Amino acid sequence: MPDTAMLQRLRETLGEAGVLTDPERLAPYLVDHRDLVRGKAPAVLRPSSVAQVQAIMRLAAEYRVGIVPQAGNTSYCAGATPDASGGQFVLSLERLDKVRAVDPLDAAISVDSGVILQRAQEAAAAAGLYLPLSLGSEGSCRIGGVIGTNAGGLSVLRYGMTRDLVLGLEVVLADGTLVSDMKKLRKNNTGYDIRQNFIGAEGTLGVVTGAVLKLIPVPHRRATAWVELTAGAPLPEMLALVRRESSDLVSSFEFITARSLALVSGADGRLKSGSGGVILVELSSSSQHLPIEELLEGVMGEVVEAGWAEDVIIAQTEAQRADMWRIRETIPEGEKHFGGSVKHDISVPLGRTVDFLAAGGAAVAAYDPALELSVYGHVGDGNLHYNVLVPPGEDRLAFTDRIGRELAPALYDIAIGMGGTFSAEHGVGRLKRGLLQHYADPGRYRVLRGIKGLFDPHGVMNPGAMVDPAEGLIAD
Incomplete structure (x- = not known):
């Protein structure tokens, strides 16, 4: 347990509002988003400035106490949850919530790491620009967590992962050192690209306190189609055709199975699944002159001609488009209402998505033919949310544990064998740490541990996430 002297020094530094110790107020910070992991902490620290974050880290280094950075607490892998020892502090970013600046000419936005993603989107929109990062949790996730997990979302196909949108970062290291690289430059070859170490690091190397993110022109025009697939429709070939014939204006290419669709309540009765599921495809453009509606109609005509679609519905109004996206975005909520699901965040090369669907389905049927799957995801970038319904x-927790031990390894083996991975966009956190140890290339894993040892030699940054503390750290 942390020394009481440390708690007193923290109160002196942060003030009473910056140190929460009341059990009722602590509770929401100590359980992960999926209610799979519950931890303990002597306090939740709520700094309101970068200087206060530095002070916290200096004290953590002095007392050798673990610090668990937490943004919106929406991690699917318990990456922002302290362990059960009661010896780790949670460092909440929620009070670091200022939009520092929006620069229309450089097309960039500078924000504190505690800014909610939706608020950053709104600030960009107010300046006539667009932050092309869209997540189901955008109303609650914060920029620091988005960066820490290198979040993906609905538009990766067009705009890339979070790391593709980060121009600059501000980070406090484990010893309190401030690394400030808040530049808006697209080109900057002045040594190692330090910022990339912290993107996707889940708070294990430092605390992200600020970021500069890339913006783009607002996509004023969108054309959206609901494609009812034929059985066995070749998704990679369809995507290639849509990208080619639309001049690569595709911003989303989402797959939904019939079972996933059935989980969504209040869906438009016209929006049905084909025998092979559904593809939700969207083209977007900032130009008022490009006839993307006609372009989409022409492309969908080719899809039907190829025999890949039983029917295609093109949204005629914004309300119809919104209903299509509401269905896609509320599938996780539908799973929750059903009783929950065991989530597998699979990624395979684009050309192997159909192969994985077949092999994964066979593996599940061989394990237990009564199990039901909810499969959907961003197949435009090879990411499938391959979920087993409870x-x-x-009991949800007992079932999750059993599937994790008995079925999930077979699914991961299939994905890895196809050149894929067990975590496409959810990160590693605490829940997938063993998978990283098991599947990572030994050389790559040694480098990963070496980087951890270099930035955090005493293991105070989010101990237990990503790298097993029992392994020790290397910095040679």
Whole structure:
């Protein structure tokens, strides 16, 4: 447990509002987003300035106490949850919530790491620009967590992952050192690209306190189609055709199975699944002159001609488009209402998506033919959310544990064998740490541990996330 002297020094530094110790107020910070992991902490620290974050880290280094950075607490892998020892502090970013500046000419936005993603989107829109990062949790996730997990989302196909949108970062290291690289430059070859170490590091190397993000012109025009697939439709070939014939204006290419669709309540009755599921495809453009609606109609005509679609519905109004996207974005909520699901964040090369669907389905059927799958995801970038629904009447946590031990390894083996991975956009956190140890190339894993040892030699940054503390750290 942390020394009481440290707690007193923290109160002196942060003030009473910056140190929460009341059990009721602590509770929401100590459980992960999926309610799979519950930890303990002597306090939640709520700094309101970068200087206060530096002071916290200096004290953590002095007392050798673990600090768990937490942004919106929407991690799917318990990457922002302290362990059960009661010896780790949670460092909440929620009070670091200022939009520092929006620069229309440089097309960039500078924000504190505690800014909610939706608020950053709104600030960009007010300046006539667009932050092309869209997540189901955008109303609650914060920029620091988005950067820490290198979040993906609905538009990766067009705009890339979070790391593709980060121009500059401000980070406090484990010893309190401030690394400030808040530049808006697209070109900057002045040594190692230090910022990339912290993107996707899940708070294990430092605390991100600020970021400069890339903006783009607002896509004023969108054309959206609901494609009812034929059985066995070749998704990679369809995507290639749509990208080619639309001059690569595709911003989203989302796959939904019939079972996933059935989980969504209040869906438009016209929006049905084909025998092979559904593709939700969207083209977008900032130009008022490009006839993307006609372009989409022409492309969808080719898809039907190729025999890949049983029917295609093109949204005629913004309300129709919104309903299509509401269905896609509320599938996780539908799974929750059903009783929950065991989530597998699979990624395979684009050309192997159909192969994985077949092999994964066979593996699940061989394990237990009564199990139901909810499969959907960003197949435009190879990411499938391959989720096993919790059977009615079964305990969710016990079922999750059993599937994690008995079925998930087979699914991951299939994905890895196809050149894929067990975590496409959810990160590693605490829940997938063992998978990283098991599947990572030994040389790559040695480098990963070496980087951890270099930035955090005493293991105070989010101990237990990503790298097992019991392994020790290397910095040679």
